[in-house]
Amino acid sequence: MIVGVFGGSFNPPHEGHRLVAETAVRRLGLTRIWWVVTPGNPLKDHGALRPLDERIDLVHQFASPAKSTVTAFEARYKVRFTADTLALVKRRRPDMRIVWVMGADSMASFHRWQEWRWIADNVPIAVVDRPGMTFPALASPFARRYAFARVAQERASILPYRQAPAWTFLFGPRNEASSTRLRNAVAGTS
Numbered sequence: 362m363i364v365g366v367f368g369g370s371f372n373p374p375h376e377g378h379r380l381v382a383e384t385a386v387r388r389l390g391l392t393r394i395w396w397v398v399t400p401g402n403p404l405k406d407h408g409a410l411r412p413l414d415e416r417i418d419l420v421h422q423f424a425s426p427a428k429s430t431v432t433a434f435e436a437r438y439k440v441r442f443t444a445d446t447l448a449l450v451k452r453r454r455p456d457m458r459i460v461w462v463m464g465a466d467s468m469a470s471f472h473r474w475q476e477w478r479w480i481a482d483n484v485p486i487a488v489v490d491r492p493g494m495t496f497p498a499l500a501s502p503f504a505r506r507y508a509f510a511r512v513a514q515e516r517a518s519i520l521p522y523r524q525a526p527a528w529t530f531l532f533g534p535r536n537e538a539s540s541t542r543l544r545n546a547v548a549g550t551s
């Protein structure tokens with residue numbers, strides 16, 4: 362079983378998230394993709410964050426792509442940092458191969474995450490391109506420090522079988538959608 366672990370605020374979910382999930386399933390050959398709805402990104406202001414239950418419902422309505430599982434286990438197990446989330450999954454499900462899935466904007470600031478080197482050293486990572494974020498991601502401290510561990514996107518399907526550190530950057534169709542933009546549109550500020 363090969364699972365893509367795709368964490369997000371999903372505040373609200375949008376087509377960009379769907380593209381990330383579909384891209385990861387197809388190009389990595391995932392058995393399932395878990396949409397892990399965070400109780401709150403440790404680096405973000407939570408002022409505009411909708412309640413967890415509401416975001417889970419929205420992701421459920423939205424995460425129709427085949428092979429999707431929507432989960433709020435971070436809240437259930439009281440973990441918030443991704444390193445703890447991934448350590449928990451590895452401990453509880455040693456039978457599974459996992460890949461951390463994120464967008465290029467997250468890769469650009471990945472070096473600010475708690476224990477980011479532990480994540481990179483222990484879990485293969487797949488990054489999906491995002492408009493405006495290609496260069497910041499590929500010039501990031503993560504990309505530079507782990508340049509030796511990059512897997513060419515043409516070989517992305519071997520990533521789940523590689524010992525970490527291993528990561529790939531998936532170019533391809535991109536989507537402009539953003540939760541901030543959707544929230545601002547609802548609030549009438551854009």
Ligand SMILES: Nc1ncnc2c1ncn2[C@@H]1O[C@H](COP(=O)(O)OP(=O)(O)OP(=O)(O)O)[C@@H](O)[C@H]1O
Nearest residue numbers: 369370371377463464467490491536538539540541
């Ligand atoms: N349009 C997109 N293209 C590629 N990746 C995306 C896109 N939108 C979100 N992601 C990725 O999905 C994950 C969850 O993102 P998140 O829920 O923060 O959405 P967001 O649109 O970036 O939200 P916000 O505008 O509130 O910061 C992150 O890994 C992020 O990089």
Ligand SMILES: O=C(O)c1ccc[n+]([C@@H]2O[C@H](COP(=O)([O-])O)[C@@H](O)[C@H]2O)c1
Nearest residue numbers: 368369370399402404442443444474475
């Ligand atoms: O662990 C961290 O330090 C950390 C810092 C920033 C973001 N994350 C995780 O990255 C995922 C995407 O977050 P977001 O808010 O951009 O959707 C989500 O699972 C967050 O918990 C994790």
